[in-house]
Amino acid sequence: MEDSTLKRFGISMEAQLLQKFDRLINQRGYENRSEAIRDLVRNALLEHSWEKDEQIVAGTILLFYDHHQRNLLEELTQAQHEMHDNILATTHFHLDHSSCLELIIVKGKAKDIQQLSHKLTSLKGVQYGNFTVAPVERI
Template sequence: MERITISIDTALALEFDRLIAERGYKNRSEAVRDLVRSHLEAARMAQSPAGHCVANLSYVYNHHERDLAERLTALQHDQHDLTVATLHAHLDHDNCLESVILRGATSAVRAFSDAMMAERGVRHGLLNVVAVELDGAHTHAHEHLHPHPHAADESPHSHVHLKPKT
């Protein structure tokens, strides 16, 4: 680990200390590391939106909006290769919050997210993207630990690991 020293004025240091206390950091170093990572990731995504990512798309929508829930579900089915999982929560009698976990080519994830947030009735949309490196395809034999038609099999399963860029 490399040490660096920075100087900031007293008012800014006090404000920073309040922020790190509110967010539960144990020390300034942890908070600075997170800030640097966040800014580096934003710069990386702005400079090279090519490559792959994992992402979380969150949005609020009015479920009374005509056919909106069906349109959102259809968009997810149309991009089933990008959509990993969806969490749906009812906020009140009218509004729902959905959080969609995505993975794939960054350009495809952004295009899908833009289409979802552009649907009439979707509000408060936010996409959080994390660039990943594809860590080579490989095969594992998996023993099924749950009732499965082929439970006695150890069937090979090929997949790619997604390693977040640091």
């Protein structure tokens, strides 16, 4: 059975980082730091638990990148072809002379989608990556 007793522990962080964190939790309407940290921990655990998960999920992988980065386009294309069963659609937007935004709609086992997302967002030249999925019914 899960132990739901509240435990206290201390956290150290740079003053500047804490200041930014306080601004963020204020904007998001959290009552206090503990509440915000609990949510962060829950999200991290949820994401981690998906790494071995057979649950079918669907959602998006969002990538911002510089298309001038050497080999990046080839690597992105190859990684997506390797997982073509999990990719429902890819939409590419040319934001300006060098920046691209790519939105990939995915569906499949959570562990596979997670792996694909890690692979794509860690490619050199990808400046920002975001991964959002939700469970769908088992097939």
